[in-house]
Amino acid sequence: MTTQPVILYVEDDLRNRRVMELLLKGTMDLPHVYLFEDSRDFVSRATALDPKPTIVLLDIHVPPHNGFEMLTMLRDLPQYKGIPIVALTASVMNEEVEKLRTAGFDSIIAKPIDIDTFPSLLDRVLTGERIWNVLEAR
Amino acid sequence: MQRTFNFRSLNVKLNAILLLIFVVLFIAITFIVNSVFETLVGEVGEDQADQEAQLVQQHFADMEASILNAGHQVSLATGIASLIETGDINQLRVLILLQAAPLEIENIVVFNRLNERLLTIAEDAAHTDEQEAEIAAVALTGSATTGFAIHDDEAVLQAAVPVKNTAGQVIATILVARHIDEAFMTELNFAREHVHLAFVVDGKLMARDSSKPEEFDDFEITSAIADRMRRGEVINLGSPREDADTTPDAVAYVPLRVADELHGYVVALIELDTVLNAQSSLSRSSLALVSVLGLVALGLGALSTHWMVLTPIRKVKEASRKMADGQLSERVALHSQDEIGDLSRTFNSMAEQLQTSFANLEKEIAETQKAREAAERSDQVKSAFLASMSHELRTPLNSVINFTKFVVKGMMGPVTDEQVQTLNEVIDSAKHLLNLINDVLDMSKIESGSLRLFVEDNVNIQAVLDQVVSTGKSLIVDRPVQITTTIDGTLPSIRGDRQRLLQILLNIMSNACKFTEQGQISVRAAQHNGSISISIQDSGPGIAPEDQGLVFEPFKQTRTGLRQGGGTGLGMPISKNLTEAHGGKMWLESTPGQGATFFVELPIQSAILTPVQVEGKS
DSSP states (O other): OOSOOOEEEEOOOHHHHHHHHIIIIIISOOSOEEEESSOTTHHHHHHHOSSOOSEEEEOSSOSSSOHHHHHHHHHTOGGGTTOOEEEEESOOSHHHHHHHHHHTOSEEEESSOOTTTHHHHHHHHHTTOOOOOOOOOO | OOOOOOTTOHHHHHHHHHHHHHHHHHHHHHHHHHHHHHHHHHHHHHHHHHHHHHHHHHHHHHHHHHHHHHHHHHHTSTTHHHHHHHTOHHHHHHHHHHHHTTSOOSEEEEEETTSOEEEEEESOOOSOHHHHHHHHHHHHTTOOEEEEEEETTEEEEEEEEEEEOTTSOEEEEEEEEEEOSHHHHHHHTTTOSSEEEEEEETTEEEEEOSSOGGGGTTOOOOHHHHHHHHTTOOEEEEOOOOOSSSOOEEEEEEEEEETTEEEEEEEEEEEOHHHHHHHHHHHHHHHHHHHHHHHHHHHHHHHHIIIIIIHHHHHHHHHHHHHHTTOTTOOOOOOOSSHHHHHHHHHHHHHHHHHHHHHHHHHHHHHHHHHHHHHHHHHHHHHHHHHHHHHHHHHHHHHHHHHHHHHHTTTTSOOOHHHHHHHHHHHHHHHHHHHHHHHHHHHHHHHTTOOOOOOEEEEEHHHHHHHHHHHHHHHSTTSSEEEEEEEOSOOOEEEEOHHHHHHHHHHHHHHHHHHOSSEEEEEEEEEETTEEEEEEEOOSSOOOHHHHTGGGSTTOOOHHHHHHOOSOSOHHHHHHHHHHHTTOEEEEEEOTTSOEEEEEEEETTOTTOOOOOOSSOO
16 A cells, blocks of 8 residues: 555444554554544534545444444445445354345454454455455464 | 036936936846747747637538538428429429529539439539549438548539438439639638638648738648648647748648548648737837836936935035135035935034144144244344344453553553563453354354355365464474374365364364373374365373263363363364364264374365355455
C-alpha cells in the first residue's frame, strides 16, 4: 500500500475500542482512524467524514443500529461504494458467520484479534481478498 | 341410470351369467322335448300300426261279409228259383242284373245243381273255371261260402250262395266276385289320405289304393319279414327311423284270411305327420312359453340384481371413494339384513376405526410435531446460548490478551524481563481459555450437525505436517524429547479443509507432547490406495485398554489426562469427528507403559467433500 488506509471503526465496547485505537493509531501509526462508539445519526456522521474511509470495520452488537443495519446504510451511500466493509466481531459461530456473509459483508475478523497478524490481515482485505475463516492458530 | 357400458361392470357380468343360464336351460328343454317327441313318435307309430291292423282286418271282414251278402241278395231275388228251374236264361239274366245293379259286384256266375255253368255275367275273366267250380261246389252242399282266387296277377274275392226252391232243395249256386284292385283297396282304406294300403300275395304287389300309390314304388320285403309273413302274423314295425328329416311312416303288415285261409297281406303305411303335428306344435308352444318365461325371469333377475346387489354395492363404492378422497366421516346408509347389509355394516365399522385411528394418528403427529418443535426450540436456545457465551467470553479476552500484549511490547512504558515473563503467562492462560472456548464451540457445532468445512482441492498435506512438527518442537523445547519425521516418498495434495486438517494433527501432536516426558515422538506418513496414512507415535505412559474408548468421547479425559491437567478433553473427539467429516478414519493403538500411536487415514480425493465456493481466498 502506497497510501495509508483511512479506517472507520464502530465499536460500543470501550476496551475493545481502546485496543483498536492503540493498535491502529499507536502500533500501526495510521493518521486517519475514525472511532464511533455508537450508531446514532450513523448516515450523516459517516457521510460527513473527510477524508472518506477506505475500509470500514463494524462491530455487530452496537446500539441503536446493529452491524447489519449499518451495512445496509453504507451500501446506499455513493461515497462508500466499492469500499470493503468488514465485520469485526466476537460472534463467530458458523451460522453467525454465514449470516454475515449472506448479508453482504466483505470479510470477517474475529475477536480476540491478533495484534501481530492484524496489519497483514488488513492489507489482504484492502487488496480485495475475502476472509471468512475464523480459525485461530493455537 | 347414466352409466357407460363397461364389460367389466358387475351388472354386465351378472346379466351375462343369467343369459348363459337361460341359454343352457333352453338347450336342455329343447333336448328333452325332442327326445320325448322321438319316443312319442315311436309309441304313436306302434299304436297307429296296431289300430290300422285291426281296422284293416275288420274292414276286410266287413267287405267279405258284404260280398257274401250281395250273393245272398241276388239268390233271394223273387222268382229266381223258378226261372232257374224253368231254364229261362234270358229272363234269369235280366232278373239277376236288376237285382245286382245296386251291389258292388263285378262277376256273377250261376251254376246248376250239377255244378254246370248256367249263366255268366262277367266284366272280365280273372279267374279260372276250376276255382269257381270248386267254390260253387261248396255252396251246392247248402251253405254259403266265401273264397279267394288269383289269376293272371289279379286277385278276386268271391262268395258262393246256394239257391233253393220252395221245397228247400238247393237247385243252383250263385257265385259273385269282386276284384281286389285299386277301387277295392281304396274302399278298404276308407279313402283316407294319410294311410296307404297295398295288397301283397307271396311277396308280390297285387294292388294299391289310390291315396298315394307311388309310396309303394320301391316296396321290398326283407327275408325276415317274409318269414314272419309265412307264419301269418300281424307284423307291426312301428315307425322305423330311416330318414331323420321327415317324420317316418308307421308300417303294419296285416294278414288277410278268407274262410280261415291265409291268402295275402295288406301292407299299411301310416303317415304320422298329421298325427304328430298336434303334439309337435304343442311342444313348440311349450318351448316358446319356456323362452318367454325365461326372458321374463332374466329381466326380473337383472332387475333384482340391480336393486338388491348393484345399487347397494355402488353405494358402498361411492362411500369408499369419498373416504379415499379424505371424507372419513362418510358412512353407507344401508339397513338390509343380507350379505350386502353386512358388508355395509362392516364397511361402516371399518370407516369408524379408520376415522378413529386417523384422528389418533393426527393427534400423535401433532404431538410429535410439538415435541420436535420444542426440541428444535431447545436446540435454538442452546445454540443461541453458546453463541452468546462465545461472544461474551471473546469480547473481554480481546482486551485481556491485547492490552497485555501492548504492555509486553512496552507501549505502556518500560517493563522488566520478569514482568514480560509473567505477562506472557497471562497471555498463555488467556489463549488457553480461548482454545477452550473454540473447542467447546467446535464440539457444539459437531453435535448439532452444523459443522461446515471450507474445502479446497489442493491442500498441501506436507506443509501441514511441517507446521505440526514445528509446533510440536516448540512445545517440548524444555524436555529430552526428539521428534522424528518419516515421509514415504512425496505426499500428494489432498482435498479438504486446510485449517481443520491442521487442527486434527495439531491436537494429536500437542497431546503427544503433553504426555511425553522423555523419549521420542515419531511422525510417519505414507500414501497408499488413494489414501494418506499419518501416524504420530509417542513414548508416553500409554493408555489403558479400558480407557482407550474414552479418548474419543467428549468431556471424558482419561485418568492420566486428568492427572496431567490442562486440556479440554475435547481435542481428540473433535479430531476424530473432523477426520470422519473428511471421509477418513482415526484410531489409536496403545500398550500401557509403551506409549500410544494415533492413526489418521484420509482419502486423497474424498468423494463426500465438495469444494466450497468461497468469495476470495480464505
